[in-house]
Amino acid sequence: MLKRLILCSLSLGLIFSFAGCTQKSNSNRQAIHIGNGGEPKDLDPHITTGVPEHHIIQNLFEPLVSKDPRTLEPVPAVATKWEVSKDGKKYVFHLRKEARWSNGDPVTAQDFVYSWTRLLKPETAAEYAYQGHYIIGGKEFNSGKLKDASKLGIKAIDEHTIEVNLVNPTPFFLSLLYHHSLYPVHKATVEKYGAKWTRPENMVSNGAFKLAKWEMNKVITLVPNPHYWDRQSVKLEEANFYPVDNLDTEEKMFRSNTLQVTNEVPLEKLPHWRGDKTGVFQNYAYLGSYFYWFNVKKAPMDNKNVRKALSLAIDRERLVTFVTKGNQMPGTMYVPPGTAGYNPIPRLPKDLSRLAEAKQLLKQAGYGEGLKKLPKIELLYNTHEGHKKIAQAIQEMWKNNLGIEVELVNQEWKVYLDSMHTGNFQVGRMGWIGDYNDPNTFLDMVMTGNGNNLANYSNPKYDAIMEQAAKERDASKRFKYFSQAEDIILDDTPLMPIYIYTRNYLKNSSVQGWFNNIEDIHPLKYVSLTF
Amino acid sequence: MGFHYILRRLAVMVPVFFLVVAMVFFMIRFAPGGPFDSERQVPPEIMKNLEAKYNLDQPLIVQFGMYLRDLAHFDLGPSFKYANRTVNEIIAESFPVSVELGLLALVWALIIGIGAGMLAALKPNSALDYFPMSFSILGICLPTFVVGPLLVLCFGVWLDWLPVAGWNTWEDRILPSLTLGFAYAAYISRLTRGGFMEVRNQDFVRTARAKGLTEGQILLKHSLKGGLLPVVSYMGPALAGIISGALVTETIFNIPGLGKYFIQSAVNRDYTMVMGTALLYFALIFVANFLVDIAYALLDPRVKYE
Numbered sequence: 160m161l162k163r164l165i166l167c168s169l170s171l172g173l174i175f176s177f178a179g180c181t182q183k184s185n186s187n188r189q190a191i192h193i194g195n196g197g198e199p200k201d202l203d204p205h206i207t208t209g210v211p212e213h214h215i216i217q218n219l220f221e222p223l224v225s226k227d228p229r230t231l232e233p234v235p236a237v238a239t240k241w242e243v244s245k246d247g248k249k250y251v252f253h254l255r256k257e258a259r260w261s262n263g264d265p266v267t268a269q270d271f272v273y274s275w276t277r278l279l280k281p282e283t284a285a286e287y288a289y290q291g292h293y294i295i296g297g298k299e300f301n302s303g304k305l306k307d308a309s310k311l312g313i314k315a316i317d318e319h320t321i322e323v324n325l326v327n328p329t330p331f332f333l334s335l336l337y338h339h340s341l342y343p344v345h346k347a348t349v350e351k352y353g354a355k356w357t358r359p360e361n362m363v364s365n366g367a368f369k370l371a372k373w374e375m376n377k378v379i380t381l382v383p384n385p386h387y388w389d390r391q392s393v394k395l396e397e398a399n400f401y402p403v404d405n406l407d408t409e410e411k412m413f414r415s416n417t418l419q420v421t422n423e424v425p426l427e428k429l430p431h432w433r434g435d436k437t438g439v440f441q442n443y444a445y446l447g448s449y450f451y452w453f454n455v456k457k458a459p460m461d462n463k464n465v466r467k468a469l470s471l472a473i474d475r476e477r478l479v480t481f482v483t484k485g486n487q488m489p490g491t492m493y494v495p496p497g498t499a500g501y502n503p504i505p506r507l508p509k510d511l512s513r514l515a516e517a518k519q520l521l522k523q524a525g526y527g528e529g530l531k532k533l534p535k536i537e538l539l540y541n542t543h544e545g546h547k548k549i550a551q552a553i554q555e556m557w558k559n560n561l562g563i564e565v566e567l568v569n570q571e572w573k574v575y576l577d578s579m580h581t582g583n584f585q586v587g588r589m590g591w592i593g594d595y596n597d598p599n600t601f602l603d604m605v606m607t608g609n610g611n612n613l614a615n616y617s618n619p620k621y622d623a624i625m626e627q628a629a630k631e632r633d634a635s636k637r638f639k640y641f642s643q644a645e646d647i648i649l650d651d652t653p654l655m656p657i658y659i660y661t662r663n664y665l666k667n668s669s670v671q672g673w674f675n676n677i678e679d680i681h682p683l684k685y686v687s688l689t690f
Numbered sequence: 691m692g693f694h695y696i697l698r699r700l701a702v703m704v705p706v707f708f709l710v711v712a713m714v715f716f717m718i719r720f721a722p723g724g725p726f727d728s729e730r731q732v733p734p735e736i737m738k739n740l741e742a743k744y745n746l747d748q749p750l751i752v753q754f755g756m757y758l759r760d761l762a763h764f765d766l767g768p769s770f771k772y773a774n775r776t777v778n779e780i781i782a783e784s785f786p787v788s789v790e791l792g793l794l795a796l797v798w799a800l801i802i803g804i805g806a807g808m809l810a811a812l813k814p815n816s817a818l819d820y821f822p823m824s825f826s827i828l829g830i831c832l833p834t835f836v837v838g839p840l841l842v843l844c845f846g847v848w849l850d851w852l853p854v855a856g857w858n859t860w861e862d863r864i865l866p867s868l869t870l871g872f873a874y875a876a877y878i879s880r881l882t883r884g885g886f887m888e889v890r891n892q893d894f895v896r897t898a899r900a901k902g903l904t905e906g907q908i909l910l911k912h913s914l915k916g917g918l919l920p921v922v923s924y925m926g927p928a929l930a931g932i933i934s935g936a937l938v939t940e941t942i943f944n945i946p947g948l949g950k951y952f953i954q955s956a957v958n959r960d961y962t963m964v965m966g967t968a969l970l971y972f973a974l975i976f977v978a979n980f981l982v983d984i985a986y987a988l989l990d991p992r993v994k995y996e
Contacts, residue, residue, distance in 0.1 A: 201773040284739040286732050302735035354774045376946035405941045411854040573723025610731040
């Protein structure tokens, strides 16, 4: 009996150790394995909206102008050069003649005209169609008011020249071109397969890579596009994106060498990885701002002094140190510093140094000691452990510092969105990731009537400054306008910044050419592995 | 078991099916928020385009009619969230994975559960009883999200014997199915023990014992059928639950199964996907219970279906 038991366990051990051997591909292949958060909704650049999708799409398709991942400066991609008119409203792009689709077809000016028209077509129902609203006629065509696509401000002069006419001088237009909604798609493929054109067996793309495999909730595999004009720069033989939504699983996959790059680090493991000396832990500022909206249509948030008092009475430094713990930057400003070279001055205190002023403001509003008590405030957030911890900390700060009672209300994601969008809240959580690398993406949504202005805030002075900024071509003058705009909203306080996002993830030291930048873009064209 | 019985079961199912379709359809529509609400509010003109594309601009009752019409052709519609997939495709891809995981887990659960339960029933109130039974209490108490990561940490990270996640090779199947099977094994062991304890004192067992058979022979030959009856009736809901309710296991091991859609589709307000998963669950419960009834008729001579 004993003999049999020993034999059994021996053979079991043998099987398992054999299993261990076959598991990992540690051969010298240039194959990268990347944790990519969630399962992509689609890989159609005009349809998708999410970040995991963009991680993949930016390697499949190539825009007119791309970005250097080190500096984020525009670099030639499909276009080799371009001219901008004096008034900043007309761009002429010259396309490279050797640019090819993955089936060998040449990439032409007509491809871009077709693609941008497709983005704007009402039937496409693209959520990001508004990235095309900068083009003359874009908005009207998208809403169906303009029927004739030839009236759009985009023209193919010849096979390899495109002229784009914009409504306003849009200084960030070249940066915007990196947004996936403005990538080209292959007309014949899209028209032949309809919604199914993004399947691996159908897709034709023009980027450094092409789609080889897409197994839902399992893996998406890219291989180099043999017809890509800069094929010799592409070092990777294969790139695999895994939709791992469980952060613990992702971290274990990294530790067992199944992944070389993760998407995130679990919060409770941050202290451990931060202390790690091997250099795998990555941490840097990200183009995102976490803040609370104050609904200015709801008393007592209609009172500017109340809002400002609340914003001055939180200790942002303590919050990022003891609550969020991810090396975030205290939200003493609204626009993330470093956004396209814009560096806002910190207008809000990171600690409680202006608490006296906050109390004074509250008194001016008619509340506080000896005056009437501020009614209980409702703080709304979507059900999530991280948001809850922050809300609890702020609840306590407001109670201790101003004696204000706060009720926390958490709602399921879509219910929360509904409440926020219909103005059914007093104070509500929001996180905003920039659509493009320019302060405008954060500031224009606070303008009167903007769909994302959930505070329902309106200040003609602010709108006027933002409109001037939209017309200004000189970068330093524009930034001055943005600075003035920030002055206004951080004083009027329709929103209260809490922290500036950081990206935390793990990267194996074998991964080369993967640069950290505020936009969090890592084109795999530059990436290789060392062994 | 007559043909009539099967027909009657089916006939009862039809109105229940329609009730389920209607209830799920309207309940999810009345939940606040829609499939295209996101942190970035889309401009009204774009929202209009989206609603038109998915026929959400039609009156609700018209939409319901359209849904029923498609359903009659076994077409569950396009997914609202995964734009280039239909619900049929998503289910066709992920359901076999869930079935495989579920069946493997069930095999573990039955082997461990029945084994432990019979062992315990052999000598009640002895160490042979206490040890597996306290183990099973542990199994019932420890949730999957504790057992799973623990197994991964031991066998995947520290010992490096088995993959930590994925669903490609047969090694990938071991830890997830064990994790999922563990909780069910615990229940099954207690049910088995209970079942056998009850049979133990019945007359036919006493007769067998009087004939001089050993306890082991009695257990295997005489009380097996009767002793397993509680397990069999538990198998119906367990089968449906283990196939559809493996969300946690699927998340821990990153398995492309159906479990996550049950929750995610509702969270996303992916209307068609919600309908698809609900109807699938309905079918699963129906089929599983049906199979249990048949098994009962085979095992228990007292049960007859007319």
